Amino acid sequence: MAQQDEHGRAADHVVLSIAERIRTGVLPDGQPLPPERDLMEEYGISRTVVREAVRTLSSRGLIEALPRHRPVVRKPGFDAAIDAVGSIVSHLLLEPGGVKNLFDTRIMVEAGLARQAAQQATKDDIAALKSALDANAAAIPDSEEFYRTDNAFHGVLYQIPQNPVLPAIHRAYTTWLAPQWSQMPRLPERNQMNYDAHKAIFDAILMRDPDAAEASLRDHLTKAWAQVRATFGDV
Amino acid sequence: MAQQDEHGRAADHVVLSIAERIRTGVLPDGQPLPPERDLMEEYGISRTVVREAVRTLSSRGLIEALPRHRPVVRKPGFDAAIDAVGSIVSHLLLEPGGVKNLFDTRIMVEAGLARQAAQQATKDDIAALKSALDANAAAIPDSEEFYRTDNAFHGVLYQIPQNPVLPAIHRAYTTWLAPQWSQMPRLPERNQMNYDAHKAIFDAILMRDPDAAEASLRDHLTKAWAQVRATFGDV
C-alpha cells in the first residue's frame, strides 16, 4: 500500500506524522497543536500545506479545531469515530428508506442486547435497569424528562456487556435518530405505553427469559417505528 | 444551532452549499467538481478557501479527490461512511483491547443475524448460503481461496435481512480486522475446522433452529478469536 512518496500529497505526510504523535502520546490529549508557523518550519512546508493537514486531522476527529482557537489534540475514542461519520449519515438519512434502515439495525442490536441481558446481567446490572425504569416511571407526566429517561433506560442495555463500543453506538443512534424522535408529539398516554413496554422488557430480563426479552423489545421498537411513520409518513 | 454567520468560517459555508448540491443531485454522482477557480468566482472567495472546502468534503467522503485529478462527486453510501471512520478506528485498534472490543460486537451482530436467518431466511437465502458453503468446502485445500469463501459465507448472513447497512458493516469488519486475520497461519486443518463450523451454522438455519444457529455461530467466532489470541497474544 506504500505509494509513490514524492508524488501528489505533501499534506498527507504531515497528517500521518502528527497522527502518529497523537497516538503515541507525544502530543497528549487536550494539548494544543503547535502553531502553524512552527509546523511549517519543522516540516519545511508552506502554511498552506500545514493548514490542509490540520483541516484533515480535524475532520478525521484527531484534533478539535474551533474557528479561531488553537486546535487541541483529542485522542480518538469511539465517540470521535461516530462524529466522523455523522456528516455522511445525515445525508443517508435523507434518502428514502434511510431512517428505516438505520432503525432496523437498532432493533437488531437491541434485540441482541436484550437477549444478552436476560442471560448475563449481574445484580448490579439489574439494579441499574430498575433504577432507570423507576426514573422513567416518575417522568411519565413530563414528556421532556420522559424522553431523557427513556433514552437512559435503553442506554443501560448498551452498558451491560461492558464493551465501550456499544455506548458509542447508542449515542450514535440517539444522535442520528433524534431529528425524527424529538419532533414527535409527546403525550402522557404514549409515555405510559412506552413505559409499559420498558417494564415488560425489564421483567423478561429479570425472569432470565431471553426470548421474552427479545420479543418485548422488538415489539416496543416496532411500535415506536409505527409512531414515527404515523408522524412523518414513509421515510 | 445556527451560529454567528459572519464569524469564523468561510469554507464551511461552501462545504454546506456543495454538500447540498450533491445531496439534491444538482451535482450528480461521478461528475467532476467545477474547477477551483470557478468556485472561487461563484462564491466570491479566494482559492485558499475553496481548497479547504474541497479538502473537507473529501475527508467527509462526499467527493473523491485523487492527488492530481479533478475531484469527483461520490454520492455517499454506507460504504463511504465506513471509510470515513477508518482512520480513527485504526487508531483505536492499536489500543489494548481495541481489537477484542470490536470483535465482540461482531459476535453480537452475527449472532443476531444467525437467529434472524434461522427464522426468516427464504428459499433463495438458503440457496445462497448453500452455494457459499459449497464454495467454502471446495476451498479447504487452498487457504487463500478459503479465506475469501469464508468471508463470502459470512457475507451472505449480512445480506439476508435486505438492509443495505448490514453489508457495509460486514465490509467494515473484514477491513478492520483483516490485519489480524490475514497474518494468521493458514492450515488446511484449520480450514476444515472452520468449514465444519460453517456447516453447523448452515444446518441450524436449515432446521429453523435459532438457538442452535446462534450457539454454533458464537462457538465458531469464539474459537476464531482464540486462534487470534494464540497468534498475537493479548490484543
Add this chain to the structure above:
DNA sequence: CTGCATTTTTAGTCGTACCAAAAGTCAGGA
C-alpha cells in the same frame, strides 16, 4: 476515423501580506 504530439487547463505548492481574534504581558489600583 484513429493515434500521437501540442496546447490549454487545472490542481498542488509556495510566499507574502493583512486583519481580527486570542493569548500573553504589564502597569495601576484595591
Add this chain to the structure above:
DNA sequence: TCCTGACTTTTGGTACGACTAAAAATGCAG
C-alpha cells in the same frame, strides 16, 4: 499582595499572485 483592565504580541483566517507539473483538451497527420 492580588486582582483587573488596557496594551502588545501571537496566531489563525483569508486574500492575491506566481510557478510547476500533471491531466485534459485540442488539433494534426496518417
